Amino acid sequence: MSGAKTKRPELREQRRRGRHRCWDHLIVAPLWVAYDANLGTLLRTCDAVGGCLAVPRTPHYRQALAKGDTLKGRRPCIHWVAPSKEVWLDEQRAAGKRLVAVELAEGATPLPRLEPARDSTVLLLGHEHHGIPDAVLAQVDECVEIPMIGWGASLNVAVAGSLVAYRLAGLS
Numbered sequence: 001m002s003g004a005k006t007k008r009p010e011l012r013e014q015r016r017r018g019r020h021r022c023w024d025h026l027i028v029a030p031l032w033v034a035y036d037a038n039l040g041t042l043l044r045t046c047d048a049v050g051g052c053l054a055v056p057r058t059p060h061y062r063q064a065l066a067k068g069d070t071l072k073g074r075r076p077c078i079h080w081v082a083p084s085k086e087v088w089l090d091e092q093r094a095a096g097k098r099l100v101a102v103e104l105a106e107g108a109t110p111l112p113r114l115e116p117a118r119d120s121t122v123l124l125l126g127h128e129h130h131g132i133p134d135a136v137l138a139q140v141d142e143c144v145e146i147p148m149i150g151w152g153a154s155l156n157v158a159v160a161g162s163l164v165a166y167r168l169a170g171l172s
């Protein structure tokens with residue numbers, strides 16, 4: 001690192017690839033996530049990995065994302081989930097997308113063994129207190145669990161979603 005000459009602001013500029021283009025390969029779907037800060041963080045992760053964000057079309061999500069959008073308008077595209085989460089999930093399945101849930105669950109794939117996404121994938125994230133509903137978990141193609149060795153029972157949902165999104169995007 002001693003030979004590094006390029007300054008950080010220049011590096012930031014060099015590494016910008018330009019505006020988001022929706023190519024539907026990875027859609028991060030925090031359909032049950034409630035807190036504004038977590039939604040804002042996930043929006044930035046989508047930008048970083050070239051993914052899209054999908055959230056219910058409700059005033060709560062619109063306001064949370066307007067508040068949490070720190071990307072100065074150059075944010076990734078948002079897919080509005082309507083008329084209901086159930087119908088939208090059925091449509092994604094019918095369109096051939098893989099549904100991957102990030103959740104603590106029996107039989108889940110440990111994160112280090114997760115392969116980058118080859119097919120178009122929807123990444124589901126659960127509520128801060130209640131997780132992903134069991135009925136939804138029963139229908140996903142794969143569930144991913146992030147191993148933890150500490151005392152806490154779970155990670156912050158935006159951290160968990162970001163770790164898995166990076167892996168699916170083939171960037172970690």
Ligand SMILES: C[S@@+](CC[C@H](N)C(=O)[O-])C[C@H]1O[C@@H](n2cnc3c(N)ncnc32)[C@H](O)[C@@H]1O
Nearest residue numbers: 102103125126129131132145146154155157160
């Ligand atoms: C704070 S956790 C929910 C904990 C909730 N009390 C429960 O028991 O389901 C919120 C969300 O973060 C994600 N999450 C957090 N830690 C995780 C882990 N270690 N592995 C997989 N998903 C995790 C899941 O999507 C989960 O639904």
